[in-house]
Amino acid sequence: MDTTAQVTEAQTQWIIRLLNFWRIFSRNRIGLAGLAMLILLIFVAVFAPLIAPYDSSSSASVKIGDVYNPPSSSHWFGTDDAGQDVFSNFVFGSRVSLTVGFFAAFISIIIGGSLGLVAGFFGGRMENFLMRFTDIMLVIPDLPLMVVIVALTKPSLLNIIFVIGLLGWTTTARVVRSQTLAVKSRKFVLRARAVGAGKRHIISRHILPLVMPILVVQAVLVVSLAILNESALSFLGLGDPTALSWGQMLNYAFSRGAMSIGAWWALFVPGFGIVWVVLGLTLLGQGLEQILNPRLDTHHLMPGRPIVRGDAGEASEKNSLLEVRNLSINYVNNGKPPARAVENISFSLKEGELIGLVGESGCGKTTLMLALLRLLPSAGQIVNGRVIFNGKDLTTLSEEEINVVRWKDISIVFQGAMNALNPVRTVGEQIAEAITKHLPGFPRDQRLQERVIELLDLVGIAADHKDHFPHQYSGGMRQRAMIAMALACNPQVIIADEPTTALDVMIQAQILELLDSLRKKLGLAIIFVTHDLGVVAEMCDRVLVMYGGVTAEYADVDIIYNDARHPYTQELLKAFPDLTKPKKKLSSIPGYPPRLDALPVGCRFAPRCPQAFERCHREQPILHKLNNPQSAAHIASCHLLEASK
Amino acid sequence: MNRSRAILRKIGWAFFTILFVVILNFFLFRVLPGDPARAGIRDPRLKKEAIEMLRVRFGLDKPVINCFEALNPIKLGSCAVNPLDTQFFIYVRNLAQGELGVSYHTNRPVADILSERLWNTVLLIGAGQILSIIIGVIFGVFAAWKARTAIDFTSVVSSLIVWSLPTFWLAIILLFWGSNNGLPLAGKATPGASSLPLLQQWADIGRHMLLPTITYTIVYMGEYTLIMRSSLMDVLSEDYILTAKAKGLSTFQILKDHALKNAMLPLVTVIAINLGFTVAGAIQIEAVFSWPGLGGAVFEAVGRRDFPVLQGAFLLIAVAVIFANLIADLTYSYLDPRVQTE
Numbered sequence: 001m002d003t004t005a006q007v008t009e010a011q012t013q014w015i016i017r018l019l020n021f022w023r024i025f026s027r028n029r030i031g032l033a034g035l036a037m038l039i040l041l042i043f044v045a046v047f048a049p050l051i052a053p054y055d056s057s058s059s060a061s062v063k064i065g066d067v068y069n070p071p072s073s074s075h076w077f078g079t080d081d082a083g084q085d086v087f088s089n090f091v092f093g094s095r096v097s098l099t100v101g102f103f104a105a106f107i108s109i110i111i112g113g114s115l116g117l118v119a120g121f122f123g124g125r126m127e128n129f130l131m132r133f134t135d136i137m138l139v140i141p142d143l144p145l146m147v148v149i150v151a152l153t154k155p156s157l158l159n160i161i162f163v164i165g166l167l168g169w170t171t172t173a174r175v176v177r178s179q180t181l182a183v184k185s186r187k188f189v190l191r192a193r194a195v196g197a198g199k200r201h202i203i204s205r206h207i208l209p210l211v212m213p214i215l216v217v218q219a220v221l222v223v224s225l226a227i228l229n230e231s232a233l234s235f236l237g238l239g240d241p242t243a244l245s246w247g248q249m250l251n252y253a254f255s256r257g258a259m260s261i262g263a264w265w266a267l268f269v270p271g272f273g274i275v276w277v278v279l280g281l282t283l284l285g286q287g288l289e290q291i292l293n294p295r296l297d298t299h300h301l302m303p304g305r306p307i308v309r310g311d312a313g314e315a316s317e318k319n320s321l322l323e324v325r326n327l328s329i330n331y332v333n334n335g336k337p338p339a340r341a342v343e344n345i346s347f348s349l350k351e352g353e354l355i356g357l358v359g360e361s362g363c364g365k366t367t368l369m370l371a372l373l374r375l376l377p378s379a380g381q382i383v384n385g386r387v388i389f390n391g392k393d394l395t396t397l398s399e400e401e402i403n404v405v406r407w408k409d410i411s412i413v414f415q416g417a418m419n420a421l422n423p424v425r426t427v428g429e430q431i432a433e434a435i436t437k438h439l440p441g442f443p444r445d446q447r448l449q450e451r452v453i454e455l456l457d458l459v460g461i462a463a464d465h466k467d468h469f470p471h472q473y474s475g476g477m478r479q480r481a482m483i484a485m486a487l488a489c490n491p492q493v494i495i496a497d498e499p500t501t502a503l504d505v506m507i508q509a510q511i512l513e514l515l516d517s518l519r520k521k522l523g524l525a526i527i528f529v530t531h532d533l534g535v536v537a538e539m540c541d542r543v544l545v546m547y548g549g550v551t552a553e554y555a556d557v558d559i560i561y562n563d564a565r566h567p568y569t570q571e572l573l574k575a576f577p578d579l580t581k582p583k584k585k586l587s588s589i590p591g592y593p594p595r596l597d598a599l600p601v602g603c604r605f606a607p608r609c610p611q612a613f614e615r616c617h618r619e620q621p622i623l624h625k626l627n628n629p630q631s632a633a634h635i636a637s638c639h640l641l642e643a644s645k
Numbered sequence: 646m647n648r649s650r651a652i653l654r655k656i657g658w659a660f661f662t663i664l665f666v667v668i669l670n671f672f673l674f675r676v677l678p679g680d681p682a683r684a685g686i687r688d689p690r691l692k693k694e695a696i697e698m699l700r701v702r703f704g705l706d707k708p709v710i711n712c713f714e715a716l717n718p719i720k721l722g723s724c725a726v727n728p729l730d731t732q733f734f735i736y737v738r739n740l741a742q743g744e745l746g747v748s749y750h751t752n753r754p755v756a757d758i759l760s761e762r763l764w765n766t767v768l769l770i771g772a773g774q775i776l777s778i779i780i781g782v783i784f785g786v787f788a789a790w791k792a793r794t795a796i797d798f799t800s801v802v803s804s805l806i807v808w809s810l811p812t813f814w815l816a817i818i819l820l821f822w823g824s825n826n827g828l829p830l831a832g833k834a835t836p837g838a839s840s841l842p843l844l845q846q847w848a849d850i851g852r853h854m855l856l857p858t859i860t861y862t863i864v865y866m867g868e869y870t871l872i873m874r875s876s877l878m879d880v881l882s883e884d885y886i887l888t889a890k891a892k893g894l895s896t897f898q899i900l901k902d903h904a905l906k907n908a909m910l911p912l913v914t915v916i917a918i919n920l921g922f923t924v925a926g927a928i929q930i931e932a933v934f935s936w937p938g939l940g941g942a943v944f945e946a947v948g949r950r951d952f953p954v955l956q957g958a959f960l961l962i963a964v965a966v967i968f969a970n971l972i973a974d975l976t977y978s979y980l981d982p983r984v985q986t987e
Contacts, residue, residue: 030802135662136662136665138918138921139662139921139963139966139967139970140662140666140669140921140963140966140967141920141921141922141924141925141962141963141966142921142922142925143924143925143928144924144925144928144943144958144959144962144963145959145963147928147943147947147955147959148673148674148955148956148959149673149677151947151950151952151955152673152674152677152952153677224809228811231811231813231814232811232812232813232925232928232929235811235813235929235932236928236929236932236943236944236947237944237947237948238947247811250813250814250817254817254933259817259820259821259824264821267817267818267821268818270814271811271814271817271818274811274814275806275809275810275811275814278809278811279805279806279809282805282808282809283805286805295878297792297793297878298792298793298882299789299792299878299881299882299886300881300882300886300887300890301790301881301886301890301896301899301900302792302793373891375887375890375891400895402893403893403894403895404893405893406890406891406892406893407891407892407893408893411891411892412888412891414884414887414888414891419883419884419885420884420885420887420888421885421888422885422888422889422903422907423885423907423982424906424907424910424981424982425902425903433892433894433902434892434893437892437893437894437898438893469982471982485892
């Protein structure tokens with residue numbers, strides 16, 4: 001009784017997984033089309049005797065006049081060199097091609113799958129030997145070897161299946177091996193090994209289920225290759241004379257005068273069958289692959305979404321260099337409601353000023369910065385607000401016009417530890433490129449090189465590193481090179497997007513010092529994105545604290561440190577060591593920032609806020625302007641401030 | 646220094662693979678039942694002396710290799726025979742001297758037959774590869790650049806369709822079309838064309854090459870399109886493309902200066918791996934168009950059961966593919982600065 005219950009439970013799970021898969025698969029048009037094509041063909045093969053108007057061996061009463069008859073009502077696709085009905089042979093040919101394809105692929109998949117599994121799982125010498133052997137077999141051209149072997153043996157269907165199967169496993173072995181390697185180091189496999197599970201158990205219960213999906217995709221591909229190979233062998237005259245496959249039909253037609261008679265039907269029709277089945281398999285494989293390895297299919301050159309400029313309100317401050325007003329950004333999520341990544345952010349920046357943008361990871365800082373120069377990924381959309389630079393609204397510019405502003409007026413220092421420099425071009429080239437792009441009058445001779453050296457010198461990189469590639473630089477050097485590049489066209493604003501994360505403390509200090517000295521020397525305005533409050537305290541004039549895509553608090557740096565009003569800012573400060581009060585206990589904020597696709601209804605900080613009350617969970621607070629005598633602008637969004645106002 | 650060691654290792658590996666092919670080639674033709682000479686010898690009409698003469702002529706009177714008199718059926722022999730006097734050693738020695746045996750069909754040395762034909766195949770594959778790579782790269786770039794648009798969808802689906810075409814069938818269709826449009830149907834040159842001035846000879850060869858090259862190009866461009874597309878999609882999602890965009894470079898400049906080289910590097914590897922498959926295509930195309938290349942030689946040898954030619958052609962094809970692979974591998978490490986300095 002108990003066992004039957006278990007079995008049915010396992011079965012239900014299986015059915016649920018299958019249904020889940022079908023739900024995803026049924027949305028994949030390519031895969032679905034391929035599956036439909038295959039099912040139709042399998043149907044034809046299974047019911048061939050019912051579909052074909054003539055028996056497969058009806059050549060008994062062939063007269064000379066029956067040969068190569070054009071299509072007619074009695075022979076839809078004409079007759080072939082033996083006077084047989086092409087359509088009937090076509091229908092029966094599907095059986096041969098499918099049989100060879102599936103059985104040969106079965107052999108290949110078994111061999112390739114087990115070799116790959118063994119090599120990947122056991123590693124060491126075994127892996128080395130098996131993979132070297134696979135490499136050799138991969139280099140030796142398949143079809144010529146098949147031709148040789150089939151020519152030396154009897155051209156029977158069984159032989160052909162074995163030859164194709166025994167030679168078609170190489171790619172499968174490689175694919176399975178790399179997947180096994182990837183799966184092997186996953187946590188649950190390591191755990192199973194740690195508790196002493198047997199190798200066979202680990203392979204069959206933990207690794208195989210995860211290798212299987214890839215093996216299925218691979219199998220689809222191998223079947224199609226086997227069918228193509230069979231047809232090529234048959235066409236070359238190495239097919240089984242007793243099994244009339246599509247390739248064999250083409251061989252007979254081609255070598256027995258169909259071309260000179262002009263019997264196109266005998267030449268074209270069998271080929272359609274091959275194309276049909278191979279295309280069906282290819283589409284199916286492509287669809288399965290897309291489900292298995294979903295790729296975002298987006299990149300930086302895809303056109304951005306149209307900008308929506310709602311009511312941005314009046315300018316808050318005069319004579320600012322860069323002013324961001326009520327900027328809101330959504331991430332469009334196909335089908336689902338858009339994620340509100342940034343909402344109603346406003347700040348302004350004067351010449352030579354340094355503003356700090358603070359918040360935990362994932363709170364929309366980078367999105368905001370990218371939006372300023374309209375560099376958002378294609379899913380990102382500005383849905384409200386303005387970005388006013390020198391009196392120009394950057395959100396209204398055309399792509400050509402914004403290209404002039406980019407780097408020339410506002411440049412960005414990306415995280416250099418990331419892949420922000422092109423790996424196949426020298427650092428010097430990449431700096432010079434910015435100059436020649438934006439200063440077309442700049443001489444492209446020795447003086448350009450001198451300017452590049454001068455810029456590198458400014459950030460403390462020796463001239464002989466100019467012609468090196470990024471991978472020859474250390475992380476800190478790459479970051480400094482990025483700064484040199486950002487300075488190349490003497491911009492008015494530099495956006496530094498977490499330029500020091502992932503660098504060690506000494507280099508961090510160097511880079512910060514460098515930025516600060518450059519600001520003083522060149523009069524740059526800098527937007528500094530960071531989650532390090534210490535850096536902010538030391539360098540910034542003003543601070544914008546963001547939480548979950550909205551402004552938590554925005555004020556002069558002194559006010560933030562001495563009179564923070566938003567609970568989030570207060571908690572952040574508690575988490576940060578204060579050198580004047582060394583005895584003070586540090587505390588961290590429990591929980592995580594909200595996910596953009598699951599924002600709380602009320603205040604976004606409410607779930608983690610120690611002072612939250614009932615209203616906070618229900619209603620989103622508005623931005624309160626605080627009348628602080630020391631500062632013109634002190635803004636915070638918290639229900640607590642309503643009472644105090 | 647490390648780099649030259651890596652190059653030496655690759656060259657050494659290629660030679661090892663060639664050695665493997667040489668040995669495989671020898672034993673395939675001894676182990677499998679259709680052994681060339683023996684098939685002839687089994688003819689009941691032959692007298693005993695004639696059989697002995699044939700055996701001596703093909704060297705079959707000697708043991709296959711030490712310890713084995715014959716391999717099919719297995720017949721053990723003395724292990725003490727002079728290794729220099731075995732079929733295997735004679736085969737290797739002949740190979741080293743460029744001797745591949747004599748064709749059953751024409752009685753000419755196989756090496757002579759194949760060396761003429763090798764260049765015709767190189768010509769055909771070369772032209773086809775260059776064209777399919779150029780077209781594939783162009784389509785792939787457009788598909789990736791215009792990702793998720795109708796252009797992208799069309800080029801992906803049509804690439805999958807041309808990928809699914811059996812090479813020989815496309816060749817037949819084009820031949821059928823060409824035969825109705827006055828294009829030459831077979832061979833490399835019109836008979837008697839060698840008396841024409843050089844320029845007209847070339848034009849004649851060009852006309853003959855047209856259909857085979859088109860076939861080749863269509864069959865392989867789909868794969869290059871798909872690879873180029875996915876490679877470029879990867880590159881265009883990299884951070885350095887965002888940097889380039891932030892620098893104010895136009896789409897064209899980004900593609901030209903920052904994306905194409907990076908995206909084409911993986912293509913070099915794929916082209917190398919593909920060479921084995923392209924030979925398969927060449928065999929089919931040459932069979933249909935009677936192109937006098939190695940593939941055509943294979944096709945004819947199969948039809949005539951001309952085993953020395955088949956054996957020689959297989960060896961030559963395999964060695965050529967291994968060499969081409971090696972060259973592609975070395976080119977890759979030359980092109981990618983990351984590999985160069987590592």
